[in-house]
Amino acid sequence: MNPSAQFPSASLAAFAPDDADQRVWMESLETVSLAPGEVLFRESDAADAMFLIESGVLAVVLEVEGAGRSELRRLGAGHFLGEMALYRSEPRTATVEAVGEVKLWRLKVEKLREVEGSHPQLAIALHRHVASLLAERVRFSNVELKQPLARLAHALRGLATSDFSGAGWDHSGVAQEARRGDEVGAVAQAMEFLASHLQEHIAALRQQTAAREAIESELRIAGEIQSSLLPPSLSAAERQRVDFSAFIKPAREAGGDLYDGFFLPDGRFFTLVGDVSGKGVSAAVFMALAAMAVRTLARKLSDPGELLAQVNRLLCERNETMQFVTACAVFFDPARGELTWANAGHPLAAVVSATGNLTWLEGPRQAPLGVFEETVYDTQRHVLAPHETLLVYSDGVSEAMDAQSNLFGSERIQQCLAGGAIADSAETVQRVVAAVLAHQGDAAQADDITLVALRRVP
Numbered sequence: 001m002n003p004s005a006q007f008p009s010a011s012l013a014a015f016a017p018d019d020a021d022q023r024v025w026m027e028s029l030e031t032v033s034l035a036p037g038e039v040l041f042r043e044s045d046a047a048d049a050m051f052l053i054e055s056g057v058l059a060v061v062l063e064v065e066g067a068g069r070s071e072l073r074r075l076g077a078g079h080f081l082g083e084m085a086l087y088r089s090e091p092r093t094a095t096v097e098a099v100g101e102v103k104l105w106r107l108k109v110e111k112l113r114e115v116e117g118s119h120p121q122l123a124i125a126l127h128r129h130v131a132s133l134l135a136e137r138v139r140f141s142n143v144e145l146k147q148p149l150a151r152l153a154h155a156l157r158g159l160a161t162s163d164f165s166g167a168g169w170d171h172s173g174v175a176q177e178a179r180r181g182d183e184v185g186a187v188a189q190a191m192e193f194l195a196s197h198l199q200e201h202i203a204a205l206r207q208q209t210a211a212r213e214a215i216e217s218e219l220r221i222a223g224e225i226q227s228s229l230l231p232p233s234l235s236a237a238e239r240q241r242v243d244f245s246a247f248i249k250p251a252r253e254a255g256g257d258l259y260d261g262f263f264l265p266d267g268r269f270f271t272l273v274g275d276v277s278g279k280g281v282s283a284a285v286f287m288a289l290a291a292m293a294v295r296t297l298a299r300k301l302s303d304p305g306e307l308l309a310q311v312n313r314l315l316c317e318r319n320e321t322m323q324f325v326t327a328c329a330v331f332f333d334p335a336r337g338e339l340t341w342a343n344a345g346h347p348l349a350a351v352v353s354a355t356g357n358l359t360w361l362e363g364p365r366q367a368p369l370g371v372f373e374e375t376v377y378d379t380q381r382h383v384l385a386p387h388e389t390l391l392v393y394s395d396g397v398s399e400a401m402d403a404q405s406n407l408f409g410s411e412r413i414q415q416c417l418a419g420g421a422i423a424d425s426a427e428t429v430q431r432v433v434a435a436v437l438a439h440q441g442d443a444a445q446a447d448d449i450t451l452v453a454l455r456r457v458p
Contacts, residue, residue, distance in 0.1 A: 011052045011078050011105065015129035016122065024119055028111040034058075034098035045092045047085035049108045050130075053077050056102030061095045074099065083130050086112055087190040087197070120205045127198055131156055134187070152177055152188055171195070229291050231261050241334045242269045243389075243455035245425040247433050250448045256283030256325075257394050257448035258291045260298075269334060270298045271452055273346065274327035275394040277368075286323045290315060290369065294329070304329040304342040305379035308369060312344070312377075315370035324370040328392050330454070337384040337456050342377040344369050347395050352428055352453075354387035356417045360410075386458035389428050393451035400436045403443040408436055425453035 016022045032051070034040060040051065043063055053075060060072045060081070072094065075081055081096060086109060116123040135156035155170040174195075178188035234244055244261050256276035263269050272294055276287045293311045301307045307329055315325070326346040332339055341349065341361070345368035349361045363380045384390060393413075400408040416435035422428055432451055 011054050014078065015125045021122055021125075024115070024122055028107065028115055030106040030108070032104045032106050034102040034104070036098055036100050038098050040096040040098070040102075040104075041082070041092050042095045043092055047082060047088075047090060047092050049106050050083045050086050050112075051081050052105040052107065053079045053081070054103040054105060057099040058096050058102055059099050061097060063095055069095075080130060080133050083133065084187075084190055085109060086130070087193045116201060120201050124198060124201065124205075127194060131194065134191075152191065156191065229288060230259070234261075238263060241457060242332070243425045243457050244269070244271065244452070245429045246450075246452040247429050248448070248450045249445070251396070251445045252279055256287050257396065257450040258287045258325075259450055259452050260291065260295060261452060261454070262295075264299060264331075266302070267334070268302075269332045269454070270330070271332070271390075271392065271454055272298075272327060272329045273392045273394055273450055273452055274325050274369075275346065275396070275448070275450070276325045277323050282321055282323065286315075286321070286325065286370075290325050290327075294327075298329075302331070303379050304331055304340055305377040308342045308344050308366075308377040309375065312369045312371075312375055313373055316373040319370050324368040326368045326395075330390065330392065332384075332390070332454060334457065337386070337388075339382045339384060339390060340379055341382075342366075342379050344375075344377060347393060347398060349390060349392045350413070351382065351384065352389040352391055352417055352422065353385075354421060356420055356422055358391075358414045358417055384456040386456050389422070389425055389453050389455040391428060391432075391451065391453050393432070394448060396445075396447035396449040397432065397436055397451055399447060400440050400449065401443055401446055402439055402441055406439075408439045412439065425455040428453040428455070 012022045012025055016025050029052075032040075034056070040058065041047075055077050057074050057076050058079075058081065059074050061069050062072055063069050082092070084090070084093075086107075112123065112126075115126075152174065155174045158170060174188050174191050178185055178192055230248070231246075234242065242263075246259050246261060248257055248259060250257065256279060258274045258276070259272060261269070261271040274287070274290060274294075276283045276290065278286075290311065293314050294307070297307055297310050301310070308327065311327075325344075327344045328341060328346040328349055329344075330339055330341040330349070343349075343363065343365040345365055348363075348365075351359045351361060353359075361380070361382060364378050366377045367375045391413075398408055398410050398413065412435060413432060416431050417428065422431070429451060433449070436449060
């Protein structure tokens, strides 16, 4: 035997036709090579694994004391043998040896149990295939044993195409044969164990599927609610006063980022980007609460520091989940170009010139909203020149990772905006988003990506 030998597999295709499924099985299988005449196992050996024949031919031999050896049959590529070890912990009932050079896969019982736990559908496909092969074995043995095994063959065929319940196969007939004390009874007992074992797995799989679908439905609904909270596009008349663009891409169906942008009754424009701690439904609910509080209070208050302070007190009142939200709130006067903003633990905002030069708006960053009820948030000021753009983003931009876990970083934000005139706020957003997605490549998105750009119209 050569357990370290590796060779391409064709014998998995019957129950794992997809390359991804075969790769899962490869992690659980061991390779075995036999020289001509070499014994795989002997009658009465302990049985703890099943074998899949990749190439070559094996002979199944019965060794009877005082009567010599009798070859029962030969098995070639694609066949299984020793499959009863998966269902009954009993010694081998025959000797198996190589006719020529043979290559096999070994599947140990404990490895199968691991696959049943981590990939139940793949395990079920294997069990179905084993049931089909057992049917073929029974048909072969029926030539010798006649009617006693005919009933089992019929039941196995039905079992292979059923849902392993009492319907669709001759369960009562198998139960009757399982009372026998010979090999026919052993096969019937194994069938009963196989059916009951798979019924349990199928029931568990259905429960897991139903639970997953319920969670996915909740997340989908939460995502739809979040989308409904996002601001509508500005009207043509409003775009004459402010050039505003935004982008948001949740990492899951329901994210924890938020943004807003709308005109206030006094003619100023308000925008905000926030990032709620955590993911999923709880983050989505907290985000919705924060978004509604911001939108309501922004229409009544003129100072961003006071706005964040009041929102913070509201979120601290009943924050039993101990969540928080970072935020940057901005009031903009289109006529004078004046920005007033306050920062609650959020990444620094930046000003981008018409030629793409970026300057960070340095200043104090107080605690995130929902942490300390008495936090005071400082209001800061800056004047945008005509054609300058305010850029505010969540940390899902700067902390976006590639396949090697390298962060996108603030330097790449500067690089993707530099080196050429920027026509409008939409181009500012497009440049940053394109650079982030290119950096991310095939890596899974780890965090929500959100950014807004507000450009002063001359």
